[in-house]
Amino acid sequence: RPLTVAIVGATGAVGVEFLRCLAERRFPVKELRLLASARSVGRELSFDGKALVVQELTEKSFEGVDIALFSAGGGISKRYAPIAVAAGAIVVDNSSAFRMDPDVPLVIPEINAGAIAGHKGIVANPNCAAIIAITPLWPIHQHNRIRRMTIATYQAASGAGAAAMDELADSTRAYLDGRAFQPKVLPHPYAFNLFSHNTAIDPETGYNDEETKVMRETRKIYGDPDLRLSATCVRVPVLRAHAAAVTFECERPIGEARVRALLANAPGVRLVDDRERNVFPMPRDASHQDDILVGRIRQDLGDPSGHSISLFVAGDQLLKGAALNAVQIAEHLLAA
Ligand code: A2P
Structure with a gap:
C-alpha cells in the first residue's frame, strides 16, 4: 500500500537526502509532503x-x-512530533529530542530492528557519530562481548x-584569498583548523553534549547498560562524512583475523584495509556511500592481555548517519 x-x-542538508533515499530505494510513496x-x-x-513545492x-x-x-x-x-502522532502518523525523528525516552525505540536496523515494534508513535534515529562508530562493532559484540570502548571522532560540517x-567552503575560500572571515554558524575558524565539538560542556563531567550522546545512546542501542565508554568528539574540516578511531576491549581474548572475518560479511559495512598501499577509510571515499568503511584493524598493543582491538571507520553523515538510517527504519515500519 503506497503511503503518504x-x-x-x-x-535542510538531511531533508534533501531523505528525498534521494526514498526515491533510490523505491519507497512506496503515494504523496510526499515537503x-x-x-x-x-x-x-x-x-x-x-x-518538482514538488515546499509547504510551511x-x-x-x-x-x-x-x-x-x-x-x-x-x-x-x-513541538510537532506529538501533533503528527495525534494525527495518526508514525514519526521517525532524527533529532535528539526523544532518543533517551524509555518509550521511544532508538534504532540502527543492523543492530536492533526488533525494537521498532515496541514504538508508541515515535522511533528515534540515533546520533550520527554513534551510528558510524558502533554499527561496525555489533558483530564483534555478538561474538565476544565488548566491555569497554574508547572513541575519538573526526566529525564533518554536515552534522x-x-x-x-557553506561556512566550511566560504571560510576556506576566504583563507586562500587572504581575506578575513567571521564565523557565523560555528564558534571557531573552520578552514585549516579543527576544534572540540561545538556542543555545551557538562560542568560536572567535562564531556560535551555530543560525547554524552554517543556514550548514552550506545548503551541503549546495544541494550547493554554496563558497557563502559569514553568519547572525544572533534569537528574537522570535512564536508559530509564522519570518521572515528575506536579501541575496544572484549570479555575474552580476540585477534585481528577474527575481527576481520566478522566484519567481512557484516551488513552495512565494507572493509577498506589495505596495508600494502596504505589505503584505509577516508571521508572522501565514504561520502555518498551507504556503507560504513572499516579498516586499520589491529591488535591494541596497549593491552598486552590480547582482549583489545583498534580500528578506524568512516561513514557518510547525511546517509547512514541520518537519512538512510531513518528510511531503513521506515522500511521496517512498512514491513510490520
Ligand atoms: P528552512 O530551510 O525553511 O529554514 P539544516 O539542518 O540543514 O540546517 O536544515 C534545517 C531544516 O529545518 C530546514 O529544512 C529548515 O527549513 C527547517 N526548519 C528550521 N526551522 C524551522 C521552523 N521553525 N519550522 C519549520 N522548519 C524549520
Whole structure:
C-alpha cells in the first residue's frame, strides 16, 4: 500500500537526502509532503524526476500522513512530533529530542530492528557519530562481548546543517584569498583548523553534549547498560562524512583475523584495509556511500592481555548517519 510521507525540514542538508533515499530505494510513496519554515514556502525540490513545492510546517500539516520523517532540530521535533502522532502518523525523528525516552525505540536496523515494534508513535534515529562508530562493532559484540570502548571522532560540517557546510567552503575560500572571515554558524575558524565539538560542556563531567550522546545512546542501542565508554568528539574540516578511531576491549581474548572475518560479511559495512598501499577509510571515499568503511584493524598493543582491538571507520553523515538510517527504519515500519 503506497503511503503518504511527510518530510519535516525538507530543505535542510538531511531533508534533501531523505528525498534521494526514498526515491533510490523505491519507497512506496503515494504523496510526499515537503515541510519547512515559512522562509522556504514555494521552493521546489525534485523527487524522482518531479518538482514538488515546499509547504510551511503548521499544526495542520499531518492530516492523512502515514510516516513523518523529521530533521528540523530538537525544538521542532518536541513541538510537532506529538501533533503528527495525534494525527495518526508514525514519526521517525532524527533529532535528539526523544532518543533517551524509555518509550521511544532508538534504532540502527543492523543492530536492533526488533525494537521498532515496541514504538508508541515515535522511533528515534540515533546520533550520527554513534551510528558510524558502533554499527561496525555489533558483530564483534555478538561474538565476544565488548566491555569497554574508547572513541575519538573526526566529525564533518554536515552534522551542523547546510549552513555549516557553506561556512566550511566560504571560510576556506576566504583563507586562500587572504581575506578575513567571521564565523557565523560555528564558534571557531573552520578552514585549516579543527576544534572540540561545538556542543555545551557538562560542568560536572567535562564531556560535551555530543560525547554524552554517543556514550548514552550506545548503551541503549546495544541494550547493554554496563558497557563502559569514553568519547572525544572533534569537528574537522570535512564536508559530509564522519570518521572515528575506536579501541575496544572484549570479555575474552580476540585477534585481528577474527575481527576481520566478522566484519567481512557484516551488513552495512565494507572493509577498506589495505596495508600494502596504505589505503584505509577516508571521508572522501565514504561520502555518498551507504556503507560504513572499516579498516586499520589491529591488535591494541596497549593491552598486552590480547582482549583489545583498534580500528578506524568512516561513514557518510547525511546517509547512514541520518537519512538512510531513518528510511531503513521506515522500511521496517512498512514491513510490520
Ligand atoms: P528552512 O530551510 O525553511 O529554514 P539544516 O539542518 O540543514 O540546517 O536544515 C534545517 C531544516 O529545518 C530546514 O529544512 C529548515 O527549513 C527547517 N526548519 C528550521 N526551522 C524551522 C521552523 N521553525 N519550522 C519549520 N522548519 C524549520
